Amino acid sequence: MVTSLSRPRIQPVKAGELLFTGNDWDFDTIRRIHDACEAVAGPELGLSWYPNQIEIITAEQMLDAYASIGMPLFYKHWSFGKHFAQHEASYRRGLMGLAYEIVINSDPCISYVMEENTATMQTLVIAHAAFGHNHFFKNNYLFKQWTDAEGILDYLDFAKGFIARCEERHGQQAVEQVLDAAHALMSQGVHRYPRKKRPDLASEQRRERERIEHGEQIYNDLWRTLPNKPGAARTDAAADRRRALLELPQENILYFLEKVAPRLRPWQREILRIVRLVAQYFYPQRQTKVMNEGCATYVHYRIMNALSEKGQIGEAAYLEFLQSHTNVIRQPTYDDRSYGGHNPYAIGFAMMQDIQRIVEQPTQEDRVWFPEIAGTGDAMAVLRDVWENYRDESFIAQFLSPKLMRDLRLFHVVDDPDEPELRVEAIHDERGYRKMRRSFARQYDVAWLDPDIEVVDVDLEGDRRLILHHKALNRITLQKEDAARVLQHLADLWGYDAVLKEIDPATGTVLAEHVASARPIFF
Amino acid sequence: MHIVDRRLNPGGKSLPNRQRFLRRVKDVAQRAVRESARERDIKDLGKDGRVTVPADGVREPRFSRQPGTGLQDHILPGNKTYVEGDTIERPPGGGGGRGSGEGGEGGENSEDAFRFVLTREEFLELFLEDLELPDLAKRRLAIVETEGLRRAGYTVTGSPANLALGRTLRNSMSRRIALKRPKPDELAALEARIDALPEDAPERPDLLASLELLRERSKRIPYVDPIDLRFRRFEPYPRPIAQAVMFCLMDVSGSMTEHMKDLAKRFYILLHIFLTRRYRHVEIVFIRHTDRATEVDEETFFGSRETGGTLVSSALVEMKRIISERYSPDDWNIYAAQASDGDNVSSDGPTSTELLRAHILPACQHFAYLEVGDENGPRAGFVEHRTTLWRTYEAVAKSGGAIAMRKVNHRREIYPVFRELFGRKDAKADA
Numbered sequence: 001m002v003t004s005l006s007r008p009r010i011q012p013v014k015a016g017e018l019l020f021t022g023n024d025w026d027f028d029t030i031r032r033i034h035d036a037c038e039a040v041a042g043p044e045l046g047l048s049w050y051p052n053q054i055e056i057i058t059a060e061q062m063l064d065a066y067a068s069i070g071m072p073l074f075y076k077h078w079s080f081g082k083h084f085a086q087h088e089a090s091y092r093r094g095l096m097g098l099a100y101e102i103v104i105n106s107d108p109c110i111s112y113v114m115e116e117n118t119a120t121m122q123t124l125v126i127a128h129a130a131f132g133h134n135h136f137f138k139n140n141y142l143f144k145q146w147t148d149a150e151g152i153l154d155y156l157d158f159a160k161g162f163i164a165r166c167e168e169r170h171g172q173q174a175v176e177q178v179l180d181a182a183h184a185l186m187s188q189g190v191h192r193y194p195r196k197k198r199p200d201l202a203s204e205q206r207r208e209r210e211r212i213e214h215g216e217q218i219y220n221d222l223w224r225t226l227p228n229k230p231g232a233a234r235t236d237a238a239a240d241r242r243r244a245l246l247e248l249p250q251e252n253i254l255y256f257l258e259k260v261a262p263r264l265r266p267w268q269r270e271i272l273r274i275v276r277l278v279a280q281y282f283y284p285q286r287q288t289k290v291m292n293e294g295c296a297t298y299v300h301y302r303i304m305n306a307l308s309e310k311g312q313i314g315e316a317a318y319l320e321f322l323q324s325h326t327n328v329i330r331q332p333t334y335d336d337r338s339y340g341g342h343n344p345y346a347i348g349f350a351m352m353q354d355i356q357r358i359v360e361q362p363t364q365e366d367r368v369w370f371p372e373i374a375g376t377g378d379a380m381a382v383l384r385d386v387w388e389n390y391r392d393e394s395f396i397a398q399f400l401s402p403k404l405m406r407d408l409r410l411f412h413v414v415d416d417p418d419e420p421e422l423r424v425e426a427i428h429d430e431r432g433y434r435k436m437r438r439s440f441a442r443q444y445d446v447a448w449l450d451p452d453i454e455v456v457d458v459d460l461e462g463d464r465r466l467i468l469h470h471k472a473l474n475r476i477t478l479q480k481e482d483a484a485r486v487l488q489h490l491a492d493l494w495g496y497d498a499v500l501k502e503i504d505p506a507t508g509t510v511l512a513e514h515v516a517s518a519r520p521i522f523f
Numbered sequence: 524m525h526i527v528d529r530r531l532n533p534g535g536k537s538l539p540n541r542q543r544f545l546r547r548v549k550d551v552a553q554r555a556v557r558e559s560a561r562e563r564d565i566k567d568l569g570k571d572g573r574v575t576v577p578a579d580g581v582r583e584p585r586f587s588r589q590p591g592t593g594l595q596d597h598i599l600p601g602n603k604t605y606v607e608g609d610t611i612e613r614p615p616g617g618g619g620g621r622g623s624g625e626g627g628e629g630g631e632n633s634e635d636a637f638r639f640v641l642t643r644e645e646f647l648e649l650f651l652e653d654l655e656l657p658d659l660a661k662r663r664l665a666i667v668e669t670e671g672l673r674r675a676g677y678t679v680t681g682s683p684a685n686l687a688l689g690r691t692l693r694n695s696m697s698r699r700i701a702l703k704r705p706k707p708d709e710l711a712a713l714e715a716r717i718d719a720l721p722e723d724a725p726e727r728p729d730l731l732a733s734l735e736l737l738r739e740r741s742k743r744i745p746y747v748d749p750i751d752l753r754f755r756r757f758e759p760y761p762r763p764i765a766q767a768v769m770f771c772l773m774d775v776s777g778s779m780t781e782h783m784k785d786l787a788k789r790f791y792i793l794l795h796i797f798l799t800r801r802y803r804h805v806e807i808v809f810i811r812h813t814d815r816a817t818e819v820d821e822e823t824f825f826g827s828r829e830t831g832g833t834l835v836s837s838a839l840v841e842m843k844r845i846i847s848e849r850y851s852p853d854d855w856n857i858y859a860a861q862a863s864d865g866d867n868v869s870s871d872g873p874t875s876t877e878l879l880r881a882h883i884l885p886a887c888q889h890f891a892y893l894e895v896g897d898e899n900g901p902r903a904g905f906v907e908h909r910t911t912l913w914r915t916y917e918a919v920a921k922s923g924g925a926i927a928m929r930k931v932n933h934r935r936e937i938y939p940v941f942r943e944l945f946g947r948k949d950a951k952a953d954a
Contacts, residue, residue: 027526034524055527064536081544082581084537085639092640108525115530172543184584333601342600411602413611415595421610427602440598451586470586476593478586485584 019312023118030054033123034130040306041131045299046380049134050109050149054126057112062098063087065112069282070102072110073156075163075274077179103129105137105285107149120317124324127303132296139388140291142284152281159274162208166267177521178268181489182254182275187450189254189276190283208273212266242460249454252276253468253490256455262464263495272493287391287446294348295387297329301349331408347408351395354404355383365402393448397441402433412436451478453500464496471505477512478502484514491516544581545645551576552641556649557938575638651797672757681754694751704744705737713737767856767888768806769798770842771824774863776813776833779895786895787862788825789937794860795821797945808845812838818845835867835912839878852886859883860891860944865910872915879919879926890925891944892916896932 019036020029034052041047057065067084068074091098100117104110111129113122137143148155167175182189243249250256254276258269285292304325308318331346332339355373358366359382362374373382386395405428412426412435425439426432442448452471459465468490470478483500491498495518502512545552555574605611641649677690713734720727771794773787798805809824810816813831816838842859850857867875884890894913909917913928920926929940 027528030526031524038524051524053525053527055529057529058534060534061529061532061536064534067537067540076539076543078540078543078547078581079583081537081540081542084541085544089639112529176543176547180583187585331600334599335601335603342598408600409602410598410600411605413597413599415597415613417592417594421612424605424607424609424611425596427605427607429607432607436598439596443596443598451588453586472593474594476588476595479589482582482584482587485582486586489584 020119025119033126036312037127037303040303047135050107050138052130053108053110055112056115065102075160101125101129103133105149106152109134120320124321127300128296132299136292136295146284147281178271181493182272184486184489185254186279189279191252249456251454257493261494289344290348290392291395293344294352297345297349298352354401392444393441400437466494466498468500470502472502472511475504487514487516491518548576553649672759675756675758677753678756685754687753687755690753691751695747702744705741766804768850770808770859772838772861773811775811775829777830778866779864782898783864783895793941810838810841816841833866834871836871836874843882857887858889859887862893865894865912867911892928894930
């Protein structure tokens with residue numbers, strides 16, 4: 001049952017009047033908090049956002065949401081049950097706290113907030129998610145380009161229904177096998193560069209039907225049975241033409257299989273498509289972790305301070321906020337026991353604050369490094385522009401300042417297996433700034449982090465074997481067992497053998513080779 | 524802005540996912556459950572259980588880079604003493620300060636086993652799967668479940684709670700149309716027209732008269748008439764149920780050591796869990812005996828102590844009495860399980876045999892005999908000693924009596940023996 005509250009009559013809160021006292025809150029409080037945050041986010045920070053929808057949920061529902069990667073509705077698959085069991089177990093043993101909120105890139109923007117949160121935490125969470133993340137989702141170019149906030153929930157609804165219907169018609173087992181295989185290839189299921197058209201999730205359902213009809217009519221080059229003219233030389237041109245027909249090389253493996261795999265049935269193709277579109281929807285989030293969290297953290301910090309200055313939250317609440325804020329942006333050093341990599345909240349927030357400093361009070365160094373923004377005076381204008389036009393990699397490459405590198409005491413270690421020891425390549429000094437910033441930015445380049453695997457060719461004249469290449473960057477090869485498993489799934493979907501060669505792009509030598517033959521599970 | 528309170532939404536949204544997950548790990552989970560049953564105290568069986576399954580069956584493979592190969596870059600915070608060009612000894616376990624970038628993703632793969640908690644229901648489901656009382660055949664219609672209510676169309680009388688609103692309004696509408704009840708719009712239009720007319724218009728009296736007529740009509744034809752009312756009708760229906768009664772017989776005489784009693788109790792607790800869970804209409808009768816037998820309640824049966832000699836036939840006599848008094852074999856499926864150390868007064872053998880042959884076994888669907896022995900069990904090299912009771916029962920079994928016999932020495936044997944005794948026969952053939 002869903003209870004939606006209609007807007008009750010509330011007097012607008014005057015400055016100097018506390019939004020709440022104590023820890024308790026009710027729906028009126030939430031509304032007052034939201035309106036007060038809005039008063040800061042709009043006029044003072046100049047943010048723009050999708051309309052907000054704030055949903056109060058319990059811990060169990062939060063675990064539910066965790067299990068289905070944060071989405072309010074999702075198709076059924078055992079892996080989500082596994083994640084739920086995993087999260088639940090560690091939650092019950094007290095190893096893991098639950099997030100205070102989950103926010104969904106949709107229009108209206110849905111923020112789930114936990115019922116256990118105190119009034120202060122609700123304020124923080126609303127400022128963070130409903131304004132910070134929401135602004136980022138609405139304005140960042142990656143989200144604008146790749147995601148369809150309006151259509152996502154309808155599309156997920158369609159996906160859920162479609163997969164449920166498939167389960168009814170073809171059996172859970174059969175559907176599960178396709179999903180297993182598709183999930184294994186999920187991170188190889190995104191287009192990294194924009195194609196002709198923006199995806200329009202709302203019309204997917206109609207297009208599914210059209211695609212099936214179209215697919216029944218067109219001709220698939222794989223099935224060519226006409227013999228070549230006798231004596232005709234097999235030219236490179238013919239091979240090129242074949243590759244062009246198959247849109248090769250293709251790094252979106254799921255897309256390739258969906259379109260070309262010869263033996264899949266229409267519903268199996270559609271499932272691949274669903275998994276692929278979901279992966280595509282989440283792709284921008286992976287590329288903007290630091291910026292997204294940095295933006296939201298910076299926004300909540302500004303809003304909470306503004307509320308405190310206006311006297312809308314009390315001292316106790318402000319201290320409580322500071323405590324959880326500092327927890328969130330804690331960055332342990334590399335030798336700390338609790339070190340687990342860079343904290344995107346910490347870096348993001350530090351960089352946003354640093355940009356504000358550069359814009360408002362630049363040093364001589366800043367003027368040299370950031371001539372375009374240093375001293376221009378309007379920090380929010382610069383930040384809004386940054387949030388709109390960058391992703392993690394370009395953001396760090398552009399805006400990580402020497403001062404911040406010194407503050408964080410960053411250093412760069414190179415681990416070369418041919419050398420007996422690790423080497424410190426660069427530290428936070430004049431010689432190291434640029435080098436380090438470049439390598440650091442690269443660590444946030446998803447295209448650099450994900451192994452670069454492409455379908456390069458199909459042996460149409462022989463045994464229809466699918467050939468893939470992994471360009472092994474820095475000679476880092478794939479994890480063997482997992483690669484074999486994924487390749488097995490790939491071969492199953494393809495219907496014939498698949499071979500994956502790991503190639504050192506510098507020299508062209510083959511570092512490793514994996515082969516898999518299709519099991520007769522789909523056909 | 525909207526605020527939506529989702530807390531009241533029904534929980535268990537991820538239940539289908541969990542079921543799919545459990546189905547996937549069923550084999551390993553079942554093995555784990557049975558293994559844990561061996562170690563756990565049987566009284567805890569009713570609680571939820573933690574099981575560990577190997578990560579292999581539930582692995583989600585992805586293409587990922589092998590850590591520790593190739594050239595790797597790490598950017599780390601918190602430099603204290605290093606300057607450019609320093610070398611650092613490779614930390615044991617390989618990789619300096621892994622964790623930046625993809626390190627976090629790799630954590631999941633390195634997991635060897637996956638641990639999660641089963642609810643009590645799921646645990647018992649796996650634990651008791653494909654066990655059942657053999658030959659639950661007789662059905663009796665005398666006892667009817669009252670909860671067997673089902674919808675059965677509509678009726679014109681009923682309680683307001685069962686009012687079928689849609690049906691009622693449909694009737695109301697068709698009646699109103701049939702009787703030409705004026706619609707409110709028509710009335711309003713006519714009134715407006717009259718109001719708009721000048722005071723002395725010639726058609727005014729006519730219109731007023733027809734307005735009066737319409738008003739009269741709508742008063743006479745009610746919006747909802749009692750004749751329209753329809754109620755949802757429920758009717759009880761009889762559901763045949765199989766009734767069963769389980770006799771638990773236990774020797775509590777002095778010759779039974781604590782260990783043996785413990786074994787017997789474990790067996791019965793297992794049986795108790797199984798029966799109460801699987802069959803809602805199973806009655807259980809506890810009879811314990813020394814040289815006298817008494818029917819006792821569950822608590823006394825499992826809890827209290829007694830000493831005395833052993834006379835097995837006393838329990839059989841008691842059982843026979845109870846059967847004839849309360850559980851006519853025509854109406855009831857009768858099962859019996861007996862636990863004893865095998866001691867019996869030798870003169871009692873023929874009596875017991877006779878009782879079994881003539882009265883007990885013909886009435887019973889299934890008679891299981893569990894002989895509990897010393898913890899150390901029959902020592903190797905010795906010819907297995909057959910107890911008095913075992914020999915008595917063996918003779919009965921050989922001459923065609925439906926009696927299943929097992930011997931148990933150690934706690935860990937209880938569950939396998941239990942499964943043997945109550946395993947679903949057709950399921951075994953499949954496996």
